[in-house]
Amino acid sequence: MDGIHDLGGKYGYGQVIRETREPVFHDRWEARVFAIMRGASAAGAVKNTDQFRHAIERIDPVAYLTHGYYGRWLGGLETLLVEAGLISQAHIGSRVAELGGDPSAGIAARPAKHPDIVAYESVAGRSYRPLQAPPHFRVGDRVRTRTTPSAGHTRLPAYARGQTGRIARWHDGWVFPDSNAHGRGENPQHLYTVAFAGETLWGAEAEPGLTVHLDLFESYLEES
Amino acid sequence: MTETVPQALRAEALESLLVEKGLLDPATVDQVIVQYNERVGPMNGARVVAKAWTNPEFRKRLLADGTSAIAELDLEGAQTEKLVVVENTSDVHNLVVCTLCSCYPWAVLGLPPKWYKDPAYRSRVVREPRRVLEEFGVALAADKAIRVWDSSAEVRYMVLPEPPADAGSLSEAALAKRATRDSMIGVEIL
Numbered sequence: 046m047d048g049i050h051d052l053g054g055k056y057g058y059g060q061v062i063r064e065t066r067e068p069v070f071h072d073r074w075e076a077r078v079f080a081i082m083r084g085a086s087a088a089g090a091v092k093n094t095d096q097f098r099h100a101i102e103r104i105d106p107v108a109y110l111t112h113g114y115y116g117r118w119l120g121g122l123e124t125l126l127v128e129a130g131l132i133s134q135a136h137i138g139s140r141v142a143e144l145g146g147d148p149s150a151g152i153a154a155r156p157a158k159h160p161d162i163v164a165y166e167s168v169a170g171r172s173y174r175p176l177q178a179p180p181h182f183r184v185g186d187r188v189r190t191r192t193t194p195s196a197g198h199t200r201l202p203a204y205a206r207g208q209t210g211r212i213a214r215w216h217d218g219w220v221f222p223d224s225n226a227h228g229r230g231e232n233p234q235h236l237y238t239v240a241f242a243g244e245t246l247w248g249a250e251a252e253p254g255l256t257v258h259l260d261l262f263e264s265y266l267e268e269s
Numbered sequence: 270m271t272e273t274v275p276q277a278l279r280a281e282a283l284e285s286l287l288v289e290k291g292l293l294d295p296a297t298v299d300q301v302i303v304q305y306n307e308r309v310g311p312m313n314g315a316r317v318v319a320k321a322w323t324n325p326e327f328r329k330r331l332l333a334d335g336t337s338a339i340a341e342l343d344l345e346g347a348q349t350e351k352l353v354v355v356e357n358t359s360d361v362h363n364l365v366v367c368t369l370c371s372c373y374p375w376a377v378l379g380l381p382p383k384w385y386k387d388p389a390y391r392s393r394v395v396r397e398p399r400r401v402l403e404e405f406g407v408a409l410a411a412d413k414a415i416r417v418w419d420s421s422a423e424v425r426y427m428v429l430p431e432p433p434a435d436a437g438s439l440s441e442a443a444l445a446k447r448a449t450r451d452s453m454i455g456v457e458i459l
Contacts, residue, residue: 061384126283173350
């Protein structure tokens with residue numbers, strides 16, 4: 046979906062800010078979010094990575110930019126736990142109040158009223174699915190990417206839509222995130238690394254000698 | 270960090286509710302902290318890089334099939350179902366990003382630093398990597414090719430940096446201390 050998460054090539058986010066001696070976790074709550082991920086997976090609220098990534102894409106866009114990586118995870122996990130019916134936001138709010146906090150503060154989750162049902166588990170979190178059918182493209186082929194946006198989850202970033210590149214590598218078959226995120230099956234497809242010249246993506250402003258590589262599924266591509 | 274953000278309490282609330290429902294072992298938080306501080310981190314990638322710098326046969330295997338090659342080092346951790354290692358040379362500089370989320374090769378580099386996950390790096394590095402590198406203190410020669418790898422599927426990327434100038438006089442163990450996390454993402458030259 047054309048959401049706030051699709052950041053490639055966007056302007057206005059300023060300089061890259063680095064921390065000196067950055068700890069792995071800045072605070073205990075960041076590690077708590079990691080633990081919640083494990084609990085939510087074991088409880089069946091998170092069935093696969095694609096569903097989880099899409100849940101993060103669906104959180105409040107202001108929170109996406111301001112709550113940090115673990116805040117985004119928290120928003121995605123709360124979304125999926127509520128959608129799975131394992132916990133209610135009222136219940137979470139009461140517990141926040143008991144802990145001395147504001148139950149309406151820091152909410153990133155956006156649970157859907159009629160969520161997608163993912164009624165199957167992925168095989169031990171693995172996504173590689175070798176295919177019998179031969180790949181449609183060969184290394185060196187010129188391809189053009191799809192131009193239409195997607196309302197749901199996709200791994201074709203907006204900056205690479207409708208662009209021409211060359212197949213640089215072929216990776217055999219992989220679970221297709223665009224359907225798997227929504228519980229519509231794994232539908233494995235051939236995956237390719239596609240190389241795009243900087244000038245193709247950014248025109249005259251492109252920096253010299255730049256090539257950007259993306260890993261793209263076969264149905265994103267057509268001959269060019 | 271003394272500042273408390275609202276997310277901290279919300280995470281604590283959610284964790285405690287899951288524990289009460291029997292869906293989460295309360296020891297998990299401490300296990301996670303130990304795992305990612307002590308066992309899964311860039312020290313693993315540094316071992317891979319040092320081995321590649323000192324062992325040409327391993328370097329070949331690593332560049333041909335990263336996943337199989339790192340299996341030789343028996344590393345713990347996720348996110349390397351398919352690892353592709355890209356080599357920096359005198360002509361080519363490689364750089365890794367994930368513009369759509371924050372994909373990163375955890376088994377070799379651990380959890381990503383904050384800047385890798387922030388909008389500034391993710392938005393800019395596919396468009397103006399040289400300018401971003403300058404902010405990191407890296408000035409690339411104008412005629413050097415720059416290849417950016419946007420991790421848009423389950424393939425994970427790691428950079429094999431060029432060895433430091435004095436690499437020839439150093440042991441594999443000493444070299445493992447010189448290979449930094451940032452050099453394996455591609456934002457530092459050693």
